[in-house]
Amino acid sequence: MSVVDQLRADFERDGPIRFDRFMEICLYGAGGFFASSSGRAGLRGDFVTSVELGPVFAGVLARRIVAGWSMGRPHVAAPCSNGRRVADVGGGSGTLARQLELIGGGTIEAVSVERTRGAVRRLADLPWVPDVVVAHELLDNLPARLVFEGRAELRVGFDGDGATCLFHVPLDPELEMFRDRWLPEPAAGVVPVPVGAIAWVADVAALAPPAVVVVDYGADAAALAARDDWPVRGYVSQHEVDPIAAPGETDVTCDVAFDVVEAELRHHGYVTERLRQRDWLTRHGLDEVVEAAAAVSGDLGRLRAAEARSQATDLCDPAGLGAFWVLEATLPDDVGT
Ligand SMILES: C[S@@+](CC[C@H](N)C(=O)[O-])C[C@H]1O[C@@H](n2cnc3c(N)ncnc32)[C@H](O)[C@@H]1O
Numbered sequence: 078m079s080v081v082d083q084l085r086a087d088f089e090r091d092g093p094i095r096f097d098r099f100m101e102i103c104l105y106g107a108g109g110f111f112a113s114s115s116g117r118a119g120l121r122g123d124f125v126t127s128v129e130l131g132p133v134f135a136g137v138l139a140r141r142i143v144a145g146w147s148m149g150r151p152h153v154a155a156p157c158s159n160g161r162r163v164a165d166v167g168g169g170s171g172t173l174a175r176q177l178e179l180i181g182g183g184t185i186e187a188v189s190v191e192r193t194r195g196a197v198r199r200l201a202d203l204p205w206v207p208d209v210v211v212a213h214e215l216l217d218n219l220p221a222r223l224v225f226e227g228r229a230e231l232r233v234g235f236d237g238d239g240a241t242c243l244f245h246v247p248l249d250p251e252l253e254m255f256r257d258r259w260l261p262e263p264a265a266g267v268v269p270v271p272v273g274a275i276a277w278v279a280d281v282a283a284l285a286p287p288a289v290v291v292v293d294y295g296a297d298a299a300a301l302a303a304r305d306d307w308p309v310r311g312y313v314s315q316h317e318v319d320p321i322a323a324p325g326e327t328d329v330t331c332d333v334a335f336d337v338v339e340a341e342l343r344h345h346g347y348v349t350e351r352l353r354q355r356d357w358l359t360r361h362g363l364d365e366v367v368e369a370a371a372a373v374s375g376d377l378g379r380l381r382a383a384e385a386r387s388q389a390t391d392l393c394d395p396a397g398l399g400a401f402w403v404l405e406a407t408l409p410d411d412v413g414t
Pocket residue numbers: 111118126127128129166167168169170190191192193198199212213214215218219
């Protein structure tokens with residue numbers, strides 16, 4: 078059954094489809110964007126992430142992981158001979174895990190946990206308890222519900238011509254509670270309620286890794302509610318498209334309500350700190366990583382230095398990747414030890 082057929086069957090059976098269910102079918106259902114071979118990060122793919130620009134981002138993250146938090150937790154299943162154990166959840170092609178291992182040179186053992194491919198598809202499949210869980214541009218792809226102006230839920234259905242369209246339905250008690258806790262009065266915009274990210278945090282917290290690093294775009298829920306732009310986007314071949322018009326053919330991503338995710342991490346005992354990506358990179362050694370790229374002498378060194386500088390510029394662009402958030406969460410036992 079195609080993605081559209083699955084959506085149509087849902088709509089005919091139950092009426093307008095919750096947006097989290099819409100995302101689940103479009104991205105991960107049979108023939109979905111990530112479930113099929115279509116959705117790809119990379120310079121020749123559908124969207125470019127900091128990871129796919131080149132190794133500079135991973136260089137800084139590797140320094141952070143190695144220098145970072147105490148990892149000597151007694152519950153870690155087996156002694157680790159290969160250094161810090163890192164689970165990169167939503168690892169896509171596995172680029173970040175590979176880069177971390179290469180750059181870490183024996184100090185990092187990294188595994189990509191990717192729902193749609195590879196040997197490790199869920200956190201529960203990992204052979205060990207990770208020291209660090211990384212989620213790089215994962216949360217924006219986890220299913221979210223949509224609240225419109227604090228007074229209605231947006232759901233997806235089909236109009237009389239068979240085209241997909243949005244329906245407004247009254248808020249249910251779960252969304253009323255969300256509105257009362259997180260949204261200002263009045264709320265103007267459309268706010269994605271990160272139900273998938275909240276469930277993901279619970280799964281991560283069940284493993285109790287000492288550190289979690291989340292990188293994504295978004296804002297606090299109240300800031301999202303104050304905006305009048307549409308917080309749901311799709312990307313195909315590096316172009317932004319309307320993900321509702323062509324279900325299954327495009328990425329579906331939502332701004333992440335970061336304060337909601339932080340509250341969930343704190344609820345599970347974590348201490349959180351959040352920085353803009355450009356500030357986080359600077360704090361954790363971007364300049365040193367760029368300088369190290371030029372350590373080779375001659376033309377090769379000059380070429381590598383130029384590439385690294387160009388990546389650094391893109392990673393810190395205040396109108397682009399530099400404005401992303403890096404959220405670090407650590408268990409208090411490990412803070413400063
Ligand atoms: C936008 S891509 C990010 C890829 C990569 N991290 C990067 O930054 O280039 C998000 C990926 O997360 C995967 N994913 C979604 N939910 C997941 C889950 N619960 N566990 C593991 N992977 C998941 C998707 O299949 C997709 O490949």
